Amino acid sequence: MKQITIISGKGGTGKTTIASNFIKMAHDHIAVDADVDAANLHILLNPIIEKQEDFIGGAIAVVNENCINCGKCEELCRFDAISYSSTDIRIDNLKCEGCGVCEYVCPVGAIVLKKEKQGQFYTSNTEFCKLVHARLNPGAENSGLLVTRVRNAAEDIAYSQDTKLVIIDGAPGIGCPVIASLNGVDYALIVTEPTLSGISDFKKIYYVAKFFNIKTFVCINKFDINPKNTVEIESFCALNNIEVIGKVSYDENVPKLLAQKKFIIDYPDSPAAKDIRKIWERFEGYFYG
Amino acid sequence: MKICITSTGSSLDSNVDPRFGRCPYFIIYDIGSDTFEFIENGSRQSMGGAGIQAGQVIAAKEVSAVLSGNFGPNAFRVLQAANIKMYSGVSGIVREAIEKYKNGQLVETSSANVESHYGMGKNS
Amino acid sequence: MIISVASGKGGTGKTTVAVSLALAAEYCQFADYDVEAPNADIFLKPGIKNIKKVTIKHPYFLTDTDKDFSGCAKFCHYNAVAVIGTEVLFYPQLCHGCGGCILVGPEGAVREKDVEVGEVSKGFSRPGIDFLEGNLIPGSMRTTTVQNELEKMINRSGLVIIDSPPGNSCSMVMSVKNSDYCILVTEPTPYGFNDLLISMDVLDSLKIPYGVIINRDGIGDTVVEDYCNAQNKKILLKIPNDIEIAKCYSRGGTLFDYDKSYKEKFQKTLEEIENSIFQ
Secondary structure: OEEEEEEOOOOOOOHHHHHHHHHHHOOOEEEEEOOOOOOOHHHHHOOEEEEEEEEEOOOEEEEOOOOOOOOHHHHHOOOOOEEEOOOOEEEOOOOOOOOOHHHHHOOOOOEEEEOOEEEEEEEEEOOOOEEEEEEEOOOOOOHHHHHHHHHHHHHHHHHHOOOOEEEEEOOOOOOHHHHHHHOOOOEEEEEEOOOHHHHHHHHHHHHHHHHOOOEEEEEEEOHHHOHHHHHHHHHHHHHOOOEEEEEEOOOOHHHHHHHOOOOHHHOOOOHHHHHHHHHHHHHHHHHHO | OEEEEEEOOOOOOOEEOOEOOOOOEEEEEEOOOOEEEEEEOHHHHOOOOHHHHHHHHHHHOOOOEEEOOEOOHHHHHHHHHOOOEEEOOOOOEHHHHHHHHHOOOOOOOOOOOOOOOOOOOOOO | OEEEEEOOOOOOOHHHHHHHHHHHHOEEEEEEOOOOOOOHHHHHOOEEEEEEEEEEEEEEEOHHHOOOOHHHHHHOOOOOEEEEOOEEEEOHHHOOOOOHHHHHOOOOOEEEEEEEEEEEEEEEEOOEEEEEEEEEOEOEOOHHHHHHHHHOOOOOOOOEEEEOOOOOOHHHHHHHOOOOEEEEEEOOOHHHHHHHHHHHHHHHHHOOOEEEEEEEEOOOOOHHHHHHHHOOOOEEEEEEOOHHHHHHHHOOOOHHHHOOHHHHHHHHHHHHHHHHHOO
């Protein structure tokens, strides 16, 4: 069983486009939407929810009526999450990391770590395969933990059936949710674009994948909008022994098809469709070989 | 003497789960009394270091060996420090894996068999 | 006045809009809160004057004191410490630097050292933009730690433009929470719309007023526009889809480099925002 995570560093390079078209072409597979605070795969895959579970996130400190305002908690909080005035103690939920130091040092047991429901995750059926996806409550933290839940659920299914491939659509950026989506996978596909911003972010996400020892491939989307930058990406890859598994042409039909919730590969005359198919064919050996 | 098997379910008829840190259940089987208990693996919900935490939980159970599919370097390090033998590449039904162990058909693993890096890599 | 620029969906044009606002204002403070993948510097081209390391403290254990460190392992919420017998295993990647080990561990046997997780830079871009950027070291997970350092450098007395990271979770909330107004940048597609609704939920719960800029107008449908009109959500500006804008962007050019008339459009947008806040 192989797992591949599709990442980008920079947002909007085409991860979900590539992921969804791979999902359509694959067999004996499961799909995972690991972009939990802005999930988009369901828009294309029309999942029917089979199972739903609550996501109980990491703990947050909560002050109760026993508080004597000694300020010991504020003194020791490393995350600037506690503000202390002569009348009360306030916890900034956003900054609190649930480390438990305040709970430990409070002399009267006035601070307690509490876990709360911060979202939901779903196992669903789609036309092509099972999809595990999630919804993080707006503004909630612990997106990395939710990605872990979703990944565990997908692996449980994969190991119980004869699944050969898990396709994971990752989040933009290089932080917790991305790292959680890379945990233990066989391959990372970095979808990048030939823009200065794209190149800058590509190098960062490449470093992360390399740091976690994951075999990495690169696909350059809309490569022909800036041939010079495309060459720069290709040179960087050559220098660092990263396989450029393919390049996808800029195709003005693509945004229109996407907006109509269509799959690019269903339009074989589209240059982008040909390119995506070629990339998939190159991957098949790695996935099923 | 007790051994631990990573399992997809809570019974001896469940399948062996190939993951150490992120399996859903651990089966702790007592060879002497031919009895077993199951533990739900709480470590699997951790974003990182699942193998580390699971290793400590199992070490506290005083088992002599763990049977699983794969051990990442972090789980390996913890179990090795606790002098617990590891057997990787084990699959099939838990009951049958136990029989294979009793019959000496399993080969001990001398090193982690999957990659990792600081508790975040493959199968940690 | 602090104006943040955010978007649930990545790649909609947040940085394009934030940079354009700053260049339209000419005199302001600009803070790139997308510390995982900051890009505004490509367009604002600041001269950097000052770089400060962002660090957290990691514990180290004096194991030759023969003390019992198992309390540290039991306490740690992140599985960064494991104790087997007398051996202490520490996993720096997982450590948040909370300082719990020092408090819980045997006295004097746990020390701390500074570990770098990122940096914040301060600089200046023409014509009069005070530039701030946070930068997370790839592989670290301390995004909000770096953002927290940026927050300390914000000067509320003038106009501040904040470029937020994409998404709708904590790193986005860190960027928008202190702002007086938030601009949500979206694309007119089902994906943009889906993520826009979540972003609006976030801002509603934070009670921050917002308006929408539709970028790449024409690539999809009118669902976003119709929704905003029906729900009385202000559409501040629409930027049409244009391959030439994309090419200019790919070279590090700003929207104004492509078409000077955008400067006036963004100045008007700034005025509109100011008026709506100070009504």
